[in-house]
Amino acid sequence: MRGTDVYDVVVVGGGPGGEVAAARTARAGLTTVLVEKEAVGGECSYRACVPSKALLRPGAVRNAARAVDGARQAVTGPLDPAAVLARRDRFTGRGDDTGQADWLQSAGVTLVRGHGRLDGERRVTVTGADGGVRTLYARNAVVLAPGTRPALPPVPGIDRVGAWTxxxxxxxxxxxxxxxxxxxxxxxxxxxxxxxxxxxxxxxxxxxxxxxxxxxxxxxxxxxxxxxxxxxxxxxxxxxxxxxxxxxxxxxxxxxxxxxxxxxxxxxxxxGHRPRTDDLGLDTVGLPSGETLPVDDTCRVPLPHGDWLYAVGDANGRAPLTHMAKYQARACAAAIAERAAGRRPAAGPHQPWSAAADRTAVPQAVFTHPEIARVGLTERAAREAGLPVRVVQYRTDEVVGAALHADGYRGLATLVVDEARQVVVGCTLTGPMATELIHTATVAVVGEVPLDRLWHAVPAFPTVSEVWLRLLEAYGL
Incomplete structure (x- = not known):
């Protein structure tokens, strides 16, 4: 096409989902270009997950030391704010995406800087910082991964006072x-x-x-x-x-x-945040602007004229978390590669091109004091879904490993069990180490491990993970 650069796959948005989708399609042998206006790596790398955890970690370490007699006496001063902020900046590079851009190149992905938007079927126009416009055409797929922007509440004056988001x-x-x-x-x-x-x-x-x-x-x-x-x-x-x-x-x-x-x-x-779908040119393919995009389990957007448009991460609204955007991107890329090879991706939640777990097994980790974490359904959500559930709770502080971990350890573990299938469908943990313990629950939920089999996954003593034994005992095993 005259004046048009042709690739197998065009990815719009260089955040976690876009990066992974682009790298995966390139690894599958498809020529791939990624379009990004700001910094490769997206909100998570520079203004969300990474810097927030860097800010939270020093306080968590201090609290952990103060929770153990003998160490408590050695930790008497406040945090050093300048050192904490400097450590955060080492992780974010203050927005410098050179390393991320180099990684894309090493993965075989072409990077185009500018604002990308759809311009009809399989076409993406990119407006650069200098105002120049470039057109990209996708033989196989366009993947939308535009991320989000912070929302402001409807409070008079908040947009005029330099409010933080x-x-x-x-x-x-x-x-x-x-x-x-x-x-x-x-x-x-x-x-x-x-x-x-x-x-x-x-x-x-x-x-x-x-x-x-x-x-x-x-x-x-x-x-x-x-x-x-x-x-x-x-x-x-x-x-x-x-x-x-x-x-x-x-x-x-x-x-x-x-x-x-x-x-x-x-x-x-x-x-909260709003998906950046208001200036993506969705109207040029018959889709409403500013809304999340409906997708199937391969993250494909249903269109009447072909299987070529996909949306991952915040754009589809299914599970707006960094790790789930990456998960969706892996599934999306696998589906694109299958279809590019002339095959139809077989249905099924356990196929590599299915992101079905983003409906039933989404893990979340919150680094407050204390930490909290969850995966799957809450009791309320499970009951609203019509599941016959039983809820089991156990105080984590009654586990020997927890008492050794911290003096005055305080925590609670909650399991939501589907009584009909005898499997865990949800888990919530509070207390020290909750964010590291939640993956065990994620495996149990995704694997639909029967409780009588989970009973044989013996936790090591003396660890906080022994709470799993106590939960199953409380259930009646």
């Missing part, structure tokens, strides 16, 4: 003396944990009556307890009604619906 919460160069966080989800809880550990006075405004309302209630209760222990003020049932800055002092003022006003240095809006 998740981006500023993970990239700020100084610790605010006073921080007001609007929200009660994961970003709000982790941000409150990180910045309070660095010395900020943090107030959390939570519209609901609990934190993390789509989790098991015990998770929100434990995080609330942990935040309070860190000195965070958590105000439930309170919403911001207006935000403004005092022009004389530069201080932010947050008015609330209970009649109070909070004076602070920074305001963080942690109310």
């Amino acid at each position: 998740s981006r500023e919460a993970t990239t700020a160069d100084a610790v605010p003396d006073r921080l007001v966080v609007i929200g009660g989800g994961i970003v709000a809880c982790e941000s409150a944990t990180a910045w309070s550990s660095l010395g900020a006075s943090v107030t959390l405004l939570v519209r609901d009556r609990a934190l993390l309302t789509d989790w098991e209630p015990c998770a929100g209760e434990e995080v609330t307890r942990g935040l309070s222990a860190l000195g965070v003020t958590v105000r439930f049932g309170v919403s911001a009604t207006r935000v403004r800055r005092d022009p004389a002092t530069g201080e932010a003022i947050v008015d609330t619906d209970d009649g109070s006003s909070l004076v602070c240095d920074e305001v963080l809006a942690a109310v």
Whole structure:
């Protein structure tokens, strides 16, 4: 095609999902080009998962040391904010994506810088920083992996005061003396944990009556307890009604619906993200803009004119987490390779081109104090799905390995069991090591391991993992 660069696969978006999809299709022998306007690696690498965990880890290490007598006496000082921020910057490179771009090249993927959008069937136009436009054509597939942008709540003035979003919460160069966080989800809880550990006075405004309302209630209760222990003020049932800055002092003022006003240095809006599907040219192929895209288990978008469009990660809304975007990308790439070879990917949840687990076995790890983690269904979700479930709980602190791990260890393990099939369909853990323990539950859920077989997976003594034995004993085995 004159004036058009032709590839087998065109990937729009260079975040975790786009990177993996591109590398996998290239490895399958398909010529692949990836289009990225900002930094290769996406939000996760520079403004989300990686920097947030780098900010949270020093406080977690200090808390872990202080939880063991003998080590406690050696840890008496506060964190060094400058050192913590510098360590974070070593992980993010302050947005420099040279390493990620080099990795793409080594994987055989062509990188094109610019904003990509669909321009009809199999066509993507790329507008570069200089305004020049380049057209790419995909013989086999276009994969949309545009990621998300932080959302702002409909609070008057919040768009005019320089409010933080998740981006500023993970990239700020100084610790605010006073921080007001609007929200009660994961970003709000982790941000409150990180910045309070660095010395900020943090107030959390939570519209609901609990934190993390789509989790098991015990998770929100434990995080609330942990935040309070860190000195965070958590105000439930309170919403911001207006935000403004005092022009004389530069201080932010947050008015609330209970009649109070909070004076602070920074305001963080942690109310979620929106998929970047509003400027992708979806209308040129008959799809509505600004919405998540429906996909099948191979991440293919159903179109009346061919099997060529795919969407992974936040764009399809099935499981908007970094690790699940990568999982979807692996399945998507395998399906593209199958179809490119003239084969029809066989149906089935355990095929390499199926991302079916993103409906039933999505693991989540939250690095608050204490840590919480979950996989699969909550009790409420399982019952709403019509499953005959039984819930089993066991206090992790009653396990010898947990008591050895930390003095005053506090944690709770919750299993949701499908009584008809005698398999685990959900698990929630709270307490130290919860984020590292959850993968065992993920294997049990994905593998649909019968409880009487899981009984023979004997946990080593004395480890925190012995909670699995105790849970099965509590169930009656």
